[in-house]
Amino acid sequence: MKLNPQEILETHKRILPYVHNTPMLTSQTINSQSGAQVFFKCENFQKMGAFKMRGAVNAILQLSDEERKRGVVTHSSGNFAQALSLAAKSLNVPAFVVMPNTAPQVKKDAVKGYGGEIIECPPTLTDREHAANQIVLDKGATFLHPSNNWDVILGQGTAALELLSEIADLDYILTPVGGGGLVAGTILATLSKNPSCRVIGAEPSEADDAYRSLISGEIETNTSTYTIADGLKTQLGSLNFPVIRDHIDAIIRVEETEIIAAxxxxxxxxxxxxxxxxxxxxxxxxxxKERFANKKIGIILSGGNVDLKKLPF
Amino acid sequence: MKLNPQEILETHKRILPYVHNTPMLTSQTINSQSGAQVFFKCENFQKMGAFKMRGAVNAILQLSDEERKRGVVTHSSGNFAQALSLAAKSLNVPAFVVMPNTAPQVKKDAVKGYGGEIIECPPTLTDREHAANQIVLDKGATFLHPSNNWDVILGQGTAALELLSEIADLDYILTPVGGGGLVAGTILATLSKNPSCRVIGAEPSEADDAYRSLISGEIETNTSTYTIADGLKTQLGSLNFPVIRDHIDAIIRVEETEIIAAxxxxxxxxxxxxxxxxxxxxxxxxxxKERFANKKIGIILSGGNVDLKKLPF
Incomplete structure (x- = not known):
């Protein structure tokens, strides 16, 4: 486990030429509604619109020149697909993205727009893994997992690192929990900058695999994922789960109506x-509210990629 | 005409405890699409969501203690109604807002939420003026016009002043043109900070009274106002028109489809x-694009108050 506190500081230096140090915003209305003092880290303003850019850049920067020439591959239909495409383009590296043939055209267009090459496959995990392996074999490309990869995890943690550099004495940092990369990276950042800052994961009740994993002590999966939070349907991984299990303060579940209202x-x-x-x-x-009353809370606003034609309000 | 360059600097100092010095944002995508270097002044992040807060605060601060006790009154169904209500509340002054009885409930609720007292009247200009005059007579309140008032104009100009303090060598500042308060205030700011910076007004073709006023030399009105830009339906006033006429570089009209796309x-x-x-x-x-190619452009993003249930896309 890469728990050396120096590691995430070096990661931040490494990626900073290629990502935004995003702004932090506050809201008097939300402070008074919540009774806490809230600091929003705006990763929706990050390049390509999400924190995923950080991990993608870091993972590519850790490859050798030879590896970079042969390119990178991932399977994702979400923000990591766009992040890897844009990060690879910024670094002159070929990017191959395996996407289910059922993925919305708008997501395919976004990946193409950032210069990624799409490989379509049937919409099952086995098919996705098979297609990605085939690219590794055919092109010699390096497979980069969207969340279960140390360099990706360290990259994602730099958002919290920047937040803690601005507000050192946060009591809590809240992040969404999807594949576990962001929350594990956030934990590494607090261990490096402020070990008394607690990390809490936010998860939809409709896809509460991480919540159940904490209880059972094993990586659980979702049998259904009827949530509007489409970035949070994935499950934890073998690298990030132990970090989360050993260091997270809590995973708290929220209902769909609560997500939409927020x-x-x-x-x-x-x-x-x-x-x-x-x-x-x-x-x-x-x-x-009781848990967080009068506390200083950091919130990682993970991304801002929505289809304006399909809003829930 | 209050063209003393010192005046707007003093205005800025006066209002700063009560308004946000809003952030400036840039976008690589928009820079590359436009071919210009664009600096967005985010008045959508201003208190109550629009630059109007600046002028309202300034106008109230210029009243005597006696006047403040008797309160302020305006007629508006838009952002100035909310701005005056919130500014008055911040300064412990009663605010009366004359609104047409046809105004949407969401706008009435916003005014009430900020503590303004609503007086409803039939939806004609004569009725609105009559109702406002009645408040002046009954309560001794001071009437504050949303755009044709020097203190309001100077207040609105402080957004451009802040922008010019960050980016001194702007070639152009673009602002919307509605009642003329923002564009006239912006002109005063450039005359004070950087007289070679040109000011351009943006106006919907569907409500192009200001464009026609520049041609005719007189204040023109709109016979119809079928524009989505609902803040820009009003006409110029006797105080701001001469400033605009004498100093503006151009007023440029845009179509509804262009506004929605932007x-x-x-x-x-x-x-x-x-x-x-x-x-x-x-x-x-x-x-x-040709006019602005390779120039440094300031854009006043005047506000962010939209009904999320009625979006044009």
């Missing part, structure tokens, strides 16, 4: 666009 | 919420 509050009051996955954090804060 | 570009790429009136500025920039 998202609307951010849009209407903060005038910024965040995706449903990002809003799970504020939903947790508003759901458990 | 609004969508800002939402999708900058991940911030702006109202249609604010997007007219970017629509002008994208419409006349």
């Amino acid at each position: 998202m609307q509050l951010i849009w209407e009051r903060m005038k910024i666009i965040v995706e449903p996955s990002a809003a799970t954090t504020l939903a947790v804060l508003l759901k458990e | 609004m969508q570009l800002i939402w999708e790429r900058m991940k911030i919420i702006v109202e249609p009136s604010a997007a007219t500025t970017l629509a002008v920039l994208l419409k006349e």
